[in-house]
Amino acid sequence: MVTIPDAVAGCEAFAADGVTTGGADGLPALRLPCLTGGEDVALADLGGRPALVNLWASWCGPCREEMPLLQAAHDRYGDRVGFLGVNTEDTRPAAVSLLTDLGVTYAQVVDEDKALMTALAVPGLPVTLAVAADGRVVDRQVGEVSAERLEELTSRLAADAGVP
Template structure:
């Protein structure tokens, strides 16, 4: 899938959609996350580019551990498929489940992977359609962390 480097206009936020945790825990409403930069990655086990991007996201989550919150959203996929896949790639950041693709539909994006980056105020500052390259993600996050 071709990558898009779309930057979103000021003021756009995520819709309020509480999503259940893949791991034990309460449902999470990503639109309420505030205080630090948040990376929300929508993915599925059946999506090849999603699977290839996962190590890049995991490495960035380790690099920016205390300064950026990473959240995966298993989209149009089953909890059992995701739970079986994540340990194999070593992904440790929290995962939410969106079987019906409510979040993806609200973003008006037709396919996966999609990564949405929020600033500390919860405003969308980036929508990446297609997989991130490691250098692009690292550079973007470094700039956002420095600015916040």
């Protein structure tokens, strides 16, 4: 059994509300298990709030590099924008170790079979998706996200939600 640090958030904030649809511009209808346990997360319905979704793995160098930026953005915008990590094609112990080492606290789901990455038809990790409150993917960054690009994505989501 892998011990998950108490600092890593559960996935309750992403409980489906039945309203978010996203349609053809949304995330695929996949359900992924929350790293900390509890209810699975339905990616097509992230609970009716804007969200930044980041696909990553512990073995991915650029993922490791950008994770502190994502945590800093979560610290700044987490009360207005949901942050969801998608640990992709990885082992739980390796994922937990990296999250612990880097002090990451936002919610994480597990995608061992890289189903989301395959559905998005992206060539590799990391991938960062800006998902509007209505479930539409309004922007994406394939490859390591810079501080400037991350600020652009998160501030856009906060503004689209009507929260500066």
